[in-house]
Amino acid sequence: MRISISSPGVIRPLETAEDYGACIALQEETWGQGFADRVPASLLLIAQKVGGIVAGAFEPDGSMAGFVLGFTGIRAGRPAHWSHMLAVRADRRDRGVGRALKRYQRDRLLKTGVDTMYWTFDPLVARNANLNLNELGAVIEEYVVDLYGPGDESPVDSGIGTDRLVVRWDLRREEASGDEERRGGTTSGLPDGRCATTANEGIGAPVPVRIEIPPDIQELKHQFLEQALEWRSATRRAFRDYLGQGYRVVGFERSQGGRGGSYVLTRSRD
Incomplete structure (x- = not known):
């Protein structure tokens, strides 16, 4: 499944060694060189064979503007998808790439009968709060202290920990939340x-x-x-x-x- 993000950009599954390499490079650009929780190419490949979604937003020149990684499983007794990672290249942020990647996940999941997606974000990051709550209409389920540990191995979290808000997105609902x-x-x-x-x-x-x-x-x-x-x-x-x-x-x-x-x-x- 491929969808257009901004003509003629496209979102599609990762398929080649070059795709996986670009994804790993963007992980390190986002969370730091040597990021301990970096997802390797082997897992990016295998995740797609068991219902996971690993997709990139690609520009006309073939460069990766962003990617998303998620796994499908069972939560609270029902099929659900957990969106584990989403990253957008620094020079492409605030241009709708993150929202387009989430919509891509939603469209693919609904075709498989999965209608609920979960993920986490740092409550201190305003850009993500606006996207998740106002643009997508996701609902906050809980606040978790240091969900991923102290975060000392990542420049993004080092010094302030990894507190996260867990959100739920009901994929069949309208995106915009009420004002x-x-x-x-x-x-x-x-x-x-x-x-x-x-x-x-x-x-x-x-x-x-x-x-x-x-x-x-x-x-x-x-x-x-x-x-x-x-x-x-x-x-x-x-x-x-x-x-x-x-x-x-x-x-x-x-x-x-x-x-x-x-x-x-x-x-x-x-």
Whole structure:
């Protein structure tokens, strides 16, 4: 199955040694040279023989702009797909490649009767929060502390751990999530880089809560590691506390300028 991403680009399964080599190179470009969890060519090949999806977004010149890797199995007693990796080349980000790769997965899975997909993402990365929650309409299931260990072997996670949000995408639903629950209240940036959660008080109504994240966690980590750790600690505590009280995440609001933003959480009346 091949689909167009932007004429005449194409998304297709990885097939050749060159495809697998490009995928491995993009893994290292994204998560660091010598990345301990790098998936080798042999597994990229075998995964496709047992219902997995390993596909790349290719440009007209044959170069790989992004790739996706996932496995199909059983979760909660039902067939499900776990999208383990998705990466987009740095110079092709924010151009819809990630969304196109997810849609490719969805279309292939629905043809096989699988209608649920799961994956994880770092809650401190605004770009991914916007894609997963606002553009695709995925639903957050849980917050997991250091899902992949301390992360010291990867430049992306080193120093701040591998906390992740687990999301579920119901593939038969419309992509865009509703805006109504995300309305109300504002998020104010904190010039000194501190992290905050805010609540909009409403009499007789559920209270929307906002969990703010920084504009660029990687840039902050490289310049001020201590502040990055404060963001991780504060957001970890907020997510675990509010999700534990029955709140659910209903969207992500980008801050002015499109960098950073806030998760919006609410809960039904008791």
